[in-house]
Amino acid sequence: MTVAEAIIEFLAEQGISGIFGVHGANSEDLFTAALRRGDITVTVAKHEFGAGAMADGASRIIGRPSCVVTTSGGAAMNIVAALAEAYESRVPLLALIGCAPTTGEGRGAFQDMVTPPVTVDAESTFRSVTGFTAKVGSVDDLGSALHAAFDALRRGLPAAILLPKNVQTASATAITPTEPRPHEITEVPASAIALLRSASNPVIMLGENISRALRPDDAVALASIGAVVVATPNGRDACPLSLTAGITGIMGHPSAHDAIERADLILVIGSRLSMTDRAGLDAALDRIPTVHIDCEPPLRPVTAHVPTTDLTSWITMLPKVFQSRLRPAPLAVRPLAVAQPPDVGLTCTAAIIALAPSIPLNCNIFADAGNTGAAAVHHLPIGSGNRFVVALGMGGMGWAIAAGIGAARTTGRRSVIIAGDGAFFMHGMEIHTALEYSLPVTLIVMNNNAHAMCVTREKKFFPDVASINTFGHTDIGAGLAAMFPRLDVRTATTADDAATAAAELFTSPTSTNCLVIQTDPCEIPPFATLI
Structure with missing residues (x-):
């Protein structure tokens, strides 16, 4: 077998059942090795950050490591932000990164990235956002690198392995899997x-x-x-x-x-x-x-x-x-009421409250950072069997869209993704990935035609400066419907419209669907520093 085949076999033995990525010349052997097996699911994303976030979202839901595969150059650099989120949030995410052949390193090979200062220093870059990074320079390095990577994954940290093209195609023997370490419960002082x-x-x-x-x-x-x-x-x-x-x-x-x-x-x-x-x-x-x-x-x-x-x-x-002190806990929860400026239209909070009753049980809910995330954290009831994730490690816009798609691909459960238009413009085209694989995904876009939390901060902290965070209106619903005729898209402008559309979409036979809700960029979100 080849090194690429040995790696994929090792991943399968370690319980990784799928990989996410974007195909490329220096990663094609890994993808091909995975496709030739019947127990590895391959998902091709639209962007490498999206692939990394998909693997991250899947790992958070299933509770075990996931894998992202990319090729070299810009593709490899595109997953740095995804690994940074996984590192800050302590998510075990394995990145396998194809590199230029060792024979071309430092000699002008296309997308060489491992011979600084002639090239960028990819190893140092990935070390800064992982618990373990190594370049496999020969077949002899492979086993130790994989074992060290999985040791980092068991500690809840991402890991990256850089794999030159000619190493991937070299002959190799099977890699002995490692036994998982038992959980440790330290004696309480x-x-x-x-x-x-x-x-x-x-x-x-x-x-x-x-x-x-x-x-x-x-x-x-x-x-x-x-x-x-x-x-x-x-x-x-x-x-x-x-x-x-x-x-x-x-x-x-x-x-x-x-x-x-x-x-x-x-x-x-x-x-x-x-x-x-x-x-x-x-x-x-x-x-x-x-x-x-x-x-x-x-x-x-x-x-x-x-x-x-x-x-x-x-x-x-x-x-x-606690010696089983069975007594009722005193709860005195005050409603989180946020005073809004005069004449504010539909807020993210009001929209979420309106659609919440329709969200089905036993689904995964992903909220993006910003106004949508703040509203969902405080006002979205989490029903029986639901999981809820908002990625605040790096707080990057668009993460939730890809992460929800990765979770749906891995678990088969519906992902309900709540994101703003800023997030959509960054990574919303991953909805194409959901459609390609007929995934149970409902994307809810709060379209306020702005980076709305930035608008609020401008008004609060820099009232003498004109806003640079409001945009001309974009009809996201019409655009998606035109691009993807198979996608069931609804647009709502009122809370009642949002409630009706959500009820219809969550009972619709279509797997992938979308609801765009027009909201007001001038709302004050339920965010402590802005109230």
Whole structure:
């Protein structure tokens, strides 16, 4: 077998069942090796960033590594942003990157990128956004590189392997797969247990990592503890919003922050305590004893850190740690009301509230950054079996569109993608990928003809400067309908129209469909720093 075939066989043995990418000369052997197998699904995206985000979105939903394959040159550079999001959000994403043949390195080979300063320094670039990066210069390097890459993936970090064309086509033997490491539950320090058991008014703060680890009935275990539960923006689906005191951090809900201010203990599970998760809470975290449970230490000092790679088991252990204090948790959730300027039209919040009742159960919901993400985090109810993801590691526009498509391709479950027109103009053409594979995807575009959160910031912080973030109107719905006759597209201008269209689309027999909702760029989103 060739090196390319040996790599794909190794991926399959390690549980990777699909790859995403854009075909090219220096990656074609990898794609061909995958296509020749019956157990690897190949998805060709429209842009390499989109392919990387598809693999990222799939990994967040299925809870195991996914793979993106690209060729060299600009294609390889296009996945840097996708790997950066995966790195910041701790998502195990493997990138296999084809390179020019070793015989042409440093000699003017087309798209050579591994011989600095003659060329760009691709290895250093990828090392900055992964937990492991290596170039396989010969067949002898292959096994160690793959084993090291999967070690990084098991730690929740992306990895990249650069593969010269002539190495991919060389003969190789099968690579011995590695045994997965068992989960580790570090023994809880006695001091941390004493803190947990002595608390009379604890608050449990759930982050993104616990959201990925939770099982359907685990929220019941949380509710049995008798503590107030709050969630970070990306821990949004870890517990039904009805059982929490709201969202923390930059999208903070005042009730969540009130609950933390009144607490005598904060138990943080699955959050690195980035500023996205903790904005406005540093004074409370300095004052109140805080126990942090996650695989990595937090990004700010806490009273006690308990490292673990098995957050799922921790949830079932908590009632015992707290000595099963079965008492109702005091919840006093105040509505998050945002005063809007006079004469503001349809807001993203009102549109989401209108369409929310139609969103089906057992689907994956992806919200993009910006006004749409803020509105969805606070106002979108998460039903039984639903997952919710908003990527705030890098906060890049358009990520949710590709990520939702990747999740639908991998799981077969419907992806509901909520994005703004700014996100659509960046990566909206990945809807073509969804159509090509007849994927169950509903794309909801909030079209305010602006980078609306930037508009709000302009008005709040730079009122003497004319806006550069409002645009001429674009009829996105008509454009998509003209480009893709098979795509069922609706356009709504009122909340009632949005509710009706959503109800029709979610019961439609068409797999891929789209709803464009005209919203107002002057709305003030439910975003803590802008309220």
